Amino acid sequence: MSENKVVPAKLPSNQFDHFYRGGDRIGALRHGPGGPMRPEEWIGSVTTRFGAAEQGLSKLPDGTYLKDAIATDPIAWLGQEHYSHFGLSIEVLVKLLDPDQRLPVHFHPNKAFAKQHLGLDHGKTEAWIILEAPVGAGVGLGFKEKQNKEDLLQLVRDQDSQALLNSLRRTEVSVGDAILVPAGVAHAIDSGIFVLELQEPTDLSALLEWEGFTVDGNKDGHLGLGFETVTDALMLEPLSDAEFDSLVMHNAFSGGTLRSVLPIKSDGYFRAHLAPQSGEFDAGFAIALVLNGSGEITFANAAAMPITQGDAIVIPFAAGKYSISGANVIVSRPPLAEMAKTAI
Numbered sequence: 001m002s003e004n005k006v007v008p009a010k011l012p013s014n015q016f017d018h019f020y021r022g023g024d025r026i027g028a029l030r031h032g033p034g035g036p037m038r039p040e041e042w043i044g045s046v047t048t049r050f051g052a053a054e055q056g057l058s059k060l061p062d063g064t065y066l067k068d069a070i071a072t073d074p075i076a077w078l079g080q081e082h083y084s085h086f087g088l089s090i091e092v093l094v095k096l097l098d099p100d101q102r103l104p105v106h107f108h109p110n111k112a113f114a115k116q117h118l119g120l121d122h123g124k125t126e127a128w129i130i131l132e133a134p135v136g137a138g139v140g141l142g143f144k145e146k147q148n149k150e151d152l153l154q155l156v157r158d159q160d161s162q163a164l165l166n167s168l169r170r171t172e173v174s175v176g177d178a179i180l181v182p183a184g185v186a187h188a189i190d191s192g193i194f195v196l197e198l199q200e201p202t203d204l205s206a207l208l209e210w211e212g213f214t215v216d217g218n219k220d221g222h223l224g225l226g227f228e229t230v231t232d233a234l235m236l237e238p239l240s241d242a243e244f245d246s247l248v249m250h251n252a253f254s255g256g257t258l259r260s261v262l263p264i265k266s267d268g269y270f271r272a273h274l275a276p277q278s279g280e281f282d283a284g285f286a287i288a289l290v291l292n293g294s295g296e297i298t299f300a301n302a303a304a305m306p307i308t309q310g311d312a313i314v315i316p317f318a319a320g321k322y323s324i325s326g327a328n329v330i331v332s333r334p335p336l337a338e339m340a341k342t343a344i
Contacts, residue, residue, distance in 0.1 A: 079317035110183035126199035140168030176253035268343035295326020
């Protein structure tokens with residue numbers, strides 16, 4: 001792909017079947033297939049599902065996999081600084097999550113565990129931006145009290161879902177809240193919460209419960225490592241009040257300047273900004289999702305692009321600086337290199 005063809009592009013829908021119900025709100029927003037068992041869309045993804053060869057990968061409008069396009073001209077897509085630090089990795093996976101049932105209690109390994117046991121360069125720290133939430137809906141984030149590993153494994157063997165759910169510290173959420181979920185922290189999401197998720201670019205989930213979900217947890221719930229091993233990646237200690245508070249931002253959409261909508265600890269993993277009515281983004285790889293409204297993105301090195309609700313746009317470094325007007329847009333970006341050095 002020559003550099004003059006590396007231009008911003010609107011991404012086709014990338015929903016696919018999963019083990020939990022949902023997906024109709026994604027279909028409505030993104031003009032995709034909807035549910036009933038497609039509760040996730042992976043947007044601008046160069047990551048495959050765990051164990052899959054192609055599922056999960058996003059395509060450009062011409063049918064080319066984004067992953068292949070980046071590999072053909074990485075400097076145009078990512079910029080020299082990003083490429084020097086991260087290689088071909090875009091460092092972030094952006095998803096829409098639309099669960100019609102409560103997500104099971106689960107967790108994700110960190111980079112060190114993923115490297116040691118799976119030979120991967122990333123774990124799965126993630127962050128949720130709440131787009132819709134029923135009144136009273138919430139999330140579980142970390143344990144209320146210190147857990148004993150053997151007692152916890154017995155709850156898993158017994159599939160005592162209620163005890164597992166009750167073990168989590170819960171907080172209610174509303175539209176515009178943002179929550180960082182560090183790798184190793186057990187968590188769950190209530191039914192009906194519509195989420196834009198940013199995460200490290202892997203598909204690494206370990207399940208503690210799976211009753212009522214279309215997945216065989218005994219077979220597929222432990223990343224092929226067994227529960228005895230995979231739970232070594234689980235944080236058994238509760239988060240302190242200060243730690244918990246540092247992971248939760250309420251009303252992150254307030255204000256009118258170019259601003260991050262994620263807790264500050266996210267910066268070593270990924271960044272997300274709500275585009276204001278005025279303001280300019282520096283050149284760099286990005287994935288933009290139009291939440292509502294219609295307007296345009298103007299680029300220093302590419303033609304202006306009209307945008308409207310539900311558009312998902314992949315923006316290459318080669319497009320140069322850009323600004324967004326007339327629509328509410330969340331722009332997801334990789335971490336800055338100096339911040340990523342501290343991420344574990």
